[in-house]
Amino acid sequence: MHSLKENIIDILLKSQHITKEQLERALSLQKEKGIPLRKVLVGEKIISEDLLLSLFSEQLYMPTLRLSKFKFDPEITGLIPERMARLYNTIPLSKIGSTITVAMSDPLNIFALDDLGNFTGCNIDIVLSSEEEIARVIENQYHKEARDLQNILDESDSGGRPGDTAVKGVDLSRGEEIELSNVLSESEKAPIVKLVDIILAQALKRRASDIHIEPENDCLRIRYRVDGALHDVLKLPKANQNAILARLKIISNLDITENRIPQDGRFKVKSEGREVDFRVSSLPTTFGQKFVLRALDKGNLSIGLDKLGFSAQPAEVFKAAIAKPFGMILVTGPTGSGKSTTLYSVLNQLNTAERNIITIEDPVEYQVEGISQIQVKPDIGLNFASGLRSILRQSPDVIMIGEIRDAETADIAIKAALTGQLVLSTLHTNDAVSSITRLIDMGVEPFLVASSVIMLCAQRLARKICLKCRKPIEIPEDFLKSIGFRGKADFYTAPGCKYCGNTGFYGRIAVLETVLVDDKMREMIIRRKSTDEIRDYAVGKLGMRTLRDDAFSKVQEELTTLEEAIRITTEE
Secondary structure, three states: OOOHHHHHHHHHHHOOOOOHHHHHHHHHHHHHHOOOHHHHHHHOOOOOHHHHHHHHHHHHOOOEOOHHHOOOOHHHHOOOOHHHHHHHOEEEEEEEOOEEEEEEOOOOOHHHHHHHHHHHOOEEEEEEOOHHHHHHHHHHHHOHHHHHHHHHHHHHHHOOOOOOOOOOOOOOOOOOEEEOOOHHHOOOOOHHHHHHHHHHHHHHHOOEEEEEEEEOOOEEEEEEEEOOEEEEEEEEEHHHHHHHHHHHHHHOOOOOOOOOOOEEEEEEEEEOOEEEEEEEEEEEEOOEEEEEEEEEEHHHOOOOOHHHOOOHHHHHHHHHHHOOOOEEEEEEOOOOOOHHHHHHHHHHHHOOOOOOEEEEEOOOOOOOOOOEEEEOEHHHOEOHHHHHHHHHOOOOOEEEEOOOOOHHHHHHHHHHHHOOOEEEEEEOOOOOOHHHHHHHHOOOOHHHHHHHEEEEEEEEEEEEEOOOOOEEEOOOHHHHHHOOOOOOOOEEEOOOOOOOOOOOEEEEEEEEEEEEOOHHHHHHHHOOOOHHHHHHHHHHOOOOOOHHHHHHHHHHOOOOOHHHHHHHOOOO
């Protein structure tokens, strides 16, 4: 049997559009340069690309298509990432069932077809189009957002100095609201204003928790944090930096004339029927002020613990703790581990007309109706300790302290828990039991810690595997034994797809280590037993599941990958 390449060579010779000498020269050049025969034939002008496509079509029974007449769907285009589209000079056209039709200029590239099939998990059908046409479509389809931004920047440049239009006619009132639903069609807005609106709208569309706007030597870098990981989005010209940062200061109610000291502010936006608060922090750096905007979507707050996705055992421990009339509940973990979201969800469950709930935070993250919230202001003497003293005179039932940072705050919080209030707070420790040691190290007497703390919790956030592109994988038994993985499980990995932004993950889920303090543990605390001894007792006698145990249970539930479970937990 002749190979596909040999069939094409036969067709070329029989068509009399190429001589044997020309073909031999083309084959020699192909071998020398290591490039496809099609590129040699067209590049050396031995045959035109249109004629070559016509011959391919005739031999391979594949239709040809003029892409200039075709209407592209962004959802379909997104089935294949840009890097793969450029590598194989291909663009997806449609998807019916488990078959994707793509336009290609080189139907002889078997490796491309295999890669596309493996990546998408679909059968691949081909229509033929010219290399130039496909390259043009790739540029248009994958860089639409960048072109929109560039048009706005060009508009900004043509309107005078950067920044002139950014502050003109802007309402400086506190809490300005921006409507993001139709930002692209609002042509009457100033270019820089539209640019900032697009950055915000795209962040919400991509589920970003933070927007990092970072001045560099020659550009303004924009990054989004999605599911805990930072991703580069775009780099804007340095000339637009001052205008963009001025716009952010205006909507955040910051002092636009102050560039030397850090500032904090906030604003809210409306997008697709939901309201999102942005907490803004500016920091002076070598090349200008860096801004970090944290998106605080109230839609992420659950009313009650049942909707947080906790495993059964941690959820039961939490419910038992918040049912108690007084005492302290401590949630520990690093920055960005979801501690505040957990505590706010608990507060939402406790938020009834019969309870007086007061929080003291730095800063107030979510504004919740029915709860009195205090923002600490150290510059006027309102810190956690002084604010907490005042709260105790307000007859509270539940107090939430943003973070216990010093001995004075710890002492007042402990005493509040002993005198009839339910106190919720956070600490920065690696695991649940270590928070006992941290309080004692702060100077709180062990007998006060033992008497007041009713529950300890450590929390992490694991990225959830993308259900659209996940694939089963085999994990060696020896490795599972070495990491202490027990029980049966189906393991998965995810290469990434349009749905998850080519990350392989979509969303996050809490991994918890919780324990209710019993009389025996109180006795151990008073006797200043070591953290290891208390942890061994909590695991052995109280049935505490460690962070790694809970993470492995998420793997068994097929919610995350084994690699992710290991990444976010330490070996016990």
